[in-house]
Amino acid sequence: MSVPSAAQRALPLPEAFSPWRSLLRGARLVALLTLLAVAWAATQTGVFRGDLINAGGWALVQQFFAAALRPELSPAFLRLTLESTLVTFAYAVCGLALSLVIGLAGGVLSSEVWWLVHQRPFVARPGSPWLIARGALALPRAIHEVLWGLFLVRILGLDPLVAILALGIPFGAITAKVFSEILDETPRDALRALLNSGAPPGHALLYGLLPRALPNLLSYTFYRLECAIRSATVLGVIGAGGLGYQVLLSLQSLRYGEMWTLIAALVLLSGITDWLSARVRQVLGAPARLEVNLAPGCEAQAAQLTRATPSSRGLLALLGLAVLVVPLALVYLQPDFGRLVSPRTQALLGQMLAEMFPPDLSGDQIARLLQLSLQTLAMSIVAMAIAGLFGLALAHPAARRERGPRWPYWLTRGGLLVLRAVPAPVWALLFLFVMFPGPLPGALALAVHNLGILGRLIAEAVENVDQRPTRALQHAGAPPLHAFFYSTLPMTIPQSLAYIFYRWEICARETVIVGFVGAGGLGRLLTEQLSSFDYPGLSATLIALFGLTFVVDMLSTVARRPLR
Amino acid sequence: MSVKPKLALVSLALALAACAAPPPAAQPAAPAQSPARPFVISAIPDQDPERLNRLYGKLSDYLKAELGVEVVYRPVTDYAAVVNAFRTGDVDMAWFGGLTGVQARLQVDGAQAILQRDIDEKFRSVFIANVSTGIQPFEDISGLQALKGRTFTFGSESSTSGRLMPQFFMRQAGLSLSDLRGEPGFSGSHDKTIKLVEAGSYEVGALNEQVWEARIKGGEVDTSKVIVIWRTPPYYDYHWVVRPDVEQKFGAGFIERIKRAFMALDATNPAHKEILDLFGAQKFIETKNENYADIEAIGREIGKIK
Numbered sequence: 001m002s003v004p005s006a007a008q009r010a011l012p013l014p015e016a017f018s019p020w021r022s023l024l025r026g027a028r029l030v031a032l033l034t035l036l037a038v039a040w041a042a043t044q045t046g047v048f049r050g051d052l053i054n055a056g057g058w059a060l061v062q063q064f065f066a067a068a069l070r071p072e073l074s075p076a077f078l079r080l081t082l083e084s085t086l087v088t089f090a091y092a093v094c095g096l097a098l099s100l101v102i103g104l105a106g107g108v109l110s111s112e113v114w115w116l117v118h119q120r121p122f123v124a125r126p127g128s129p130w131l132i133a134r135g136a137l138a139l140p141r142a143i144h145e146v147l148w149g150l151f152l153v154r155i156l157g158l159d160p161l162v163a164i165l166a167l168g169i170p171f172g173a174i175t176a177k178v179f180s181e182i183l184d185e186t187p188r189d190a191l192r193a194l195l196n197s198g199a200p201p202g203h204a205l206l207y208g209l210l211p212r213a214l215p216n217l218l219s220y221t222f223y224r225l226e227c228a229i230r231s232a233t234v235l236g237v238i239g240a241g242g243l244g245y246q247v248l249l250s251l252q253s254l255r256y257g258e259m260w261t262l263i264a265a266l267v268l269l270s271g272i273t274d275w276l277s278a279r280v281r282q283v284l285g286a287p288a289r290l291e292v293n294l295a296p297g298c299e300a301q302a303a304q305l306t307r308a309t310p311s312s313r314g315l316l317a318l319l320g321l322a323v324l325v326v327p328l329a330l331v332y333l334q335p336d337f338g339r340l341v342s343p344r345t346q347a348l349l350g351q352m353l354a355e356m357f358p359p360d361l362s363g364d365q366i367a368r369l370l371q372l373s374l375q376t377l378a379m380s381i382v383a384m385a386i387a388g389l390f391g392l393a394l395a396h397p398a399a400r401r402e403r404g405p406r407w408p409y410w411l412t413r414g415g416l417l418v419l420r421a422v423p424a425p426v427w428a429l430l431f432l433f434v435m436f437p438g439p440l441p442g443a444l445a446l447a448v449h450n451l452g453i454l455g456r457l458i459a460e461a462v463e464n465v466d467q468r469p470t471r472a473l474q475h476a477g478a479p480p481l482h483a484f485f486y487s488t489l490p491m492t493i494p495q496s497l498a499y500i501f502y503r504w505e506i507c508a509r510e511t512v513i514v515g516f517v518g519a520g521g522l523g524r525l526l527t528e529q530l531s532s533f534d535y536p537g538l539s540a541t542l543i544a545l546f547g548l549t550f551v552v553d554m555l556s557t558v559a560r561r562p563l564r
Numbered sequence: 565m566s567v568k569p570k571l572a573l574v575s576l577a578l579a580l581a582a583c584a585a586p587p588p589a590a591q592p593a594a595p596a597q598s599p600a601r602p603f604v605i606s607a608i609p610d611q612d613p614e615r616l617n618r619l620y621g622k623l624s625d626y627l628k629a630e631l632g633v634e635v636v637y638r639p640v641t642d643y644a645a646v647v648n649a650f651r652t653g654d655v656d657m658a659w660f661g662g663l664t665g666v667q668a669r670l671q672v673d674g675a676q677a678i679l680q681r682d683i684d685e686k687f688r689s690v691f692i693a694n695v696s697t698g699i700q701p702f703e704d705i706s707g708l709q710a711l712k713g714r715t716f717t718f719g720s721e722s723s724t725s726g727r728l729m730p731q732f733f734m735r736q737a738g739l740s741l742s743d744l745r746g747e748p749g750f751s752g753s754h755d756k757t758i759k760l761v762e763a764g765s766y767e768v769g770a771l772n773e774q775v776w777e778a779r780i781k782g783g784e785v786d787t788s789k790v791i792v793i794w795r796t797p798p799y800y801d802y803h804w805v806v807r808p809d810v811e812q813k814f815g816a817g818f819i820e821r822i823k824r825a826f827m828a829l830d831a832t833n834p835a836h837k838e839i840l841d842l843f844g845a846q847k848f849i850e851t852k853n854e855n856y857a858d859i860e861a862i863g864r865e866i867g868k869i870k
Contacts, residue, residue: 051746054715056694056764063763153645157652158638239641248641252752253612254759348652433765436715436746518750531644531721533667534870 102172107179
């Protein structure tokens with residue numbers, strides 16, 4: 001601040017009170033390393049190289065935007081759009097139901113508290129069942145839904161079952177991790193009281209812990225529904241049908257009018273789901289979509305159902321509806337569960353595993369994988385740097401405010417919704433109109449899609465921030481801009497950065513799906529190997545992807561630590 | 565105070581019921597597979613999807629009448645997915661390109677290439693260019709050197725006429741992919757290659773000659789914007805490949821009956837002509853696995869067959 005304000009001259013603040021200084025103190029090293037990493041990634045993805053823009057494609061881009069004025073609205077196409085929307089929704093619902101089964105079982109088994117009540121005294125040493133449960137969930141989580149889909153289709157054949165499992169398995173593993181954290185962070189006083197009065201462990205958990213964890217569990221479940229819709233769309237792009245598939249077909253045939261109709265359907269579906277999920281969380285008193293950076297030992301805020309008596313009836317109705325929707329979705333999709341146990345499935349699984357081993361780890365291959373892994377890493381960093389910067393900038397107009405005009409809120413929120421409703425591979429195909437194939441169009445596609453998700457997450461962090469310091473500054477006479485820069489912004493930055501790093505982990509997994517449409521990195525190699533049926537090469541690439549996921553998860557965890 | 569846990573437990577019970585729901589509801593779906601399983605055909609998605617749906621819808625109706633079994637066409641999103649569906653047995657017979665046909669046979673023991681169109685014995689690719697490039701048509705393969713420093717797109721990764729053979733001839737002409745401007749694109753289908761080159765998104769592209777001729781005939785190409793610069797030498801391409809187990813499923817001699825049904829397609833019969841026209845053929849003729857030995861060798865050379 002170059003010009004000291006009147007308030008400051010009158011009442012000089014001690015240095016330790018500067019919110020920026022205290023923010024930077026803990027995270028200076030992380031900040032420096034992050035900047036270096038972004039600079040490296042930009043060079044690596046070729047931001048500074050020539051031959052990036054394929055100017056010949058602008059005509060197509062113009063045609064694409066011009067078509068927004070005349071979307072395809074023939075009755076036949078509208079019916080197709082409706083059917084596709086139902087398919088995508090049904091996949092999301094079935095996948096989510098499966099993930100909840102896995103998530104509840106896995107979440108309980110990998111929670112500390114479950115083993116704590118069953119084996120006293122609790123010791124977390126390697127080899128304990130707790131560690132096994134945790135470890136078993138790490139692998140399915142590291143594989144993107146699309147990869148699950150591509151492998152399952154090779155074993156189970158063309159069946160809706162593939163998309164349901166491809167969505168349910170990784171989502172189940174993620175849900176299990178979060179559920180176990182919620183269970184472990186729920187206050188244990190009631191549980192302890194029940195155990196001490198001699199209740200059996202099962203009863204104690206059921207009556208002492210679950211009821212208090214339930215609002216957070218449900219809130220997270222509805223957040224997953226939003227994710228499931230996005231995931232079901234992407235699975236559609238690789239062939240499961242539904243909106244993603246139709247968007248891809250229309251784009252491949254360059255029928256832009258159809259695309260706009262389908263995009264409108266995607267935006268509506270996402271918008272309604274997001275709104276519903278937000279309403280449910282409001283009723284549950286758990287406003288944050290997800291808590292990514294709780295310090296260990298910091299117990300999750302116990303959500304209150306007290307003031308929710310009238311709305312909990314609405315909640316029950318909603319849950320009743322959810323119970324109905326799952327069987328309906330199953331009837332609609334008609335998955336053939338018999339395939340899970342058929343001899344053909346076993347034969348195909350055996351055949352595929354035999355072909356995949358040993359992985360192709362020749363010297364050439366390793367050199368190539370290393371180079372592409374670095375390129376993929378760079379793609380994810382560039383994507384998150386762009387999404388993060390714009391997310392931070394857009395989050396403030398996108399946050400609901402008590403005073404001031406409403407239009408910036410609706411405008412930015414609407415824009416962010418469109419960005420996240422359109423799946424990343426479709427963004428990549430659009431970027432490929434005007435850019436040469438390579439990592440950069442892929443990075444941009446991921447940036448745009450993730451900006452839609454990140455912008456909203458940060459906006460909610462802004463909405464939930466403690467308003468008192470801002471008000472105090474304003475009442476002390478600070479101009480609004482100063483109050484913003486000295487209270488709201490520094491207070492939301494740690495949570496926002498935590499979100500950015502958390503999203504980076506997901507983005508690193510998503511690099512695969514933009515690779516499928518020719519946008520560089522390991523995903524590009526994977527597509528080439530899949531179309532060449534090069535299974536030994538494929539398993540080597542998968543190992544590289546695991547390694548990359550592991551490194552990114554670790555870096556993200558380390559980087560988030562000083563932000564707590 | 566006692567109300568809250570009870571309420572929470574009710575909701576928990578409901579949530580659990582929601583999770584438990586899948587297995588019972590699934591049961592009616594499982595026996596949906598009828599004892600008389602249909603004969604399932606598929607095809608590589610090399611052209612506009614709605615065109616393929618029209619073509620294979622008509623063909624399915626024809627085969628159903630000729631073979632006396634239910635025939636179903638399964639549209640699939642990409643080339644490799646058709647090969648995979650053929651491998652798992654979800655598809656009994658598929659219309660493959662040269663390369664995908666070899667890939668499919670290598671993965672299914674005993675699968676046979678049985679039929680091709682008259683044009684597939686001497687199939688060609690065309691290299692097309694946007695006229696603004698000023699590239700003139702040429703006769704000799706060495707003319708491909710004109711692609712140096714140009715932007716270029718293939719069709720699908722697994723396309724024989726849109727990727728494998730063009731890349732093979734470019735290599736023969738001493739042109740490496742790194743001589744192009746930027747990375748080569750993969751448009752996904754022949755139709756999209758035409759549209760991208762016509763729009764100038766890519767300066768040069770390579771595609772299936774038959775699709776090109778059909779679009780020219782249909783007046784769908786603006787020839788003031790895009791021209792053919794070179795036709796490749798001929799090679800074997802598209803063909804029907806059938807799984808060995810169809811005779812167990814549909815009776816001995818079934819493969820022979822399929823062949824007869826296709827070869828009975830007669831261009832003088834208006835109903836048949838419609839199907840043949842959509843295939844861009846005069847008639848179907850027999851083929852055999854050995855015809856694709858060259859394609860297999862080139863596939864291995866380019867790395868598309870391991």
